[in-house]
Amino acid sequence: AQTVTQSQPEMSVQEAETVTLSCTYDTSESNYYLFWYKQPPSRQMILVIRQEAYKQQNATENRFSVNFQKAAKSFSLKISDSQLGDTAMYFCAFMINFGNEKLTFGTGTRLTIIP
Amino acid sequence: GAGVSQSPSNKVTEKGKDVELRCDPISGHTALYWYRQSLGQGLEFLIYFQGNSAPDKSGLPSDRFSAERTGGSVSTLTIQRTQQEDSAVYLCASTTVGRGLQETQYFGPGTRLLVL
Numbered sequence: 001a002q003t004v005t006q007s008q009p010e011m012s013v014q015e016a017e018t019v020t021l022s023c024t025y026d027t028s029e030s031n032y033y034l035f036w037y038k039q040p041p042s043r044q045m046i047l048v049i050r051q052e053a054y055k056q057q058n059a060t061e062n063r064f065s066v067n068f069q070k071a072a073k074s075f076s077l078k079i080s081d082s083q084l085g086d087t088a089m090y091f092c093a094f095m096i097n098f099g100n101e102k103l104t105f106g107t108g109t110r111l112t113i114i115p
Numbered sequence: 116g117a118g119v120s121q122s123p124s125n126k127v128t129e130k131g132k133d134v135e136l137r138c139d140p141i142s143g144h145t146a147l148y149w150y151r152q153s154l155g156q157g158l159e160f161l162i163y164f165q166g167n168s169a170p171d172k173s174g175l176p177s178d179r180f181s182a183e184r185t186g187g188s189v190s191t192l193t194i195q196r197t198q199q200e201d202s203a204v205y206l207c208a209s210t211t212v213g214r215g216l217q218e219t220q221y222f223g224p225g226t227r228l229l230v231l
Contacts, residue, residue, distance in 0.1 A: 004157075035219075037222075042224065043204060043206075043224050043225045043227070044222065044223075044224050044225075045158075045206065045208075045222035046222075047219055047220075047221075050219060091157055091158065093158075101146070101163075101210070101220075102148060102160040102163055102171070102174070103148075103150075103158070103160065103208075103220060104160070105157035105158040105159075106157050107155075107156055107157045108156075108157055
């Protein structure tokens with residue numbers, strides 16, 4: 001079974017600063033996908049970024065980037081030049097690359113951007 | 116709209132009553148998932164539909180929970196004899212491909228269920 005751990009229940013940062021959210025996972029699989037989802041107060045889960053485990057290059061999407069360390073089973077999210085609209089719950093999620101494609105989620109990190 | 120829709124947005128019910136939650140996936144998406152998000156928790160997988168294959172019900176917490184997907188599109192999650200511990204946000208997601216291939220899951224806004 002796969003597990004995902006987010007050890008930071010809450011974080012806050014000043015607007016325009018950089019913040020890193022941590023995520024570790026445990027799996028015996030070699031092929032899998034990792035995701036960061038954002039959930040604002042509206043409850044809508046929004047995909048922030050995804051990473052395929054077979055790719056060594058870290059994924060980036062504008063101000064969002066990941067530090068994927070496969071050997072350490074670590075998948076952190078860096079948000080640069082943070083904005084007020086980044087305030088939300090952030091969930092790290094894991095999906096194996098075969099069979100049932102259900103997502104396994106961490107418990108989330110509540111991020112608050114301070115004006 | 117083009118996204119996943121869910122209804123109702125909020126539902127308050129009395130303990131022991133049955134409830135039905137509806138999910139309308141993105142048009143053309145063959146796979147549909149139900150997740151449950153309890154207060155302060157991450158999302159917990161409930162059930163997965165892919166095309167005409169038998170659904171994966173491995174995440175359903177009890178036999179009071181059931182789901183169906185009619186015509187490969189709309190899905191209904193039914194909770195019978197609701198209990199207070201069923202109170203949660205129920206999220207639906209859909210994606211374009213099924214078993215063996217991976218794609219991003221797109222989520223609906225969820226239904227917040229409160230059992231009194």
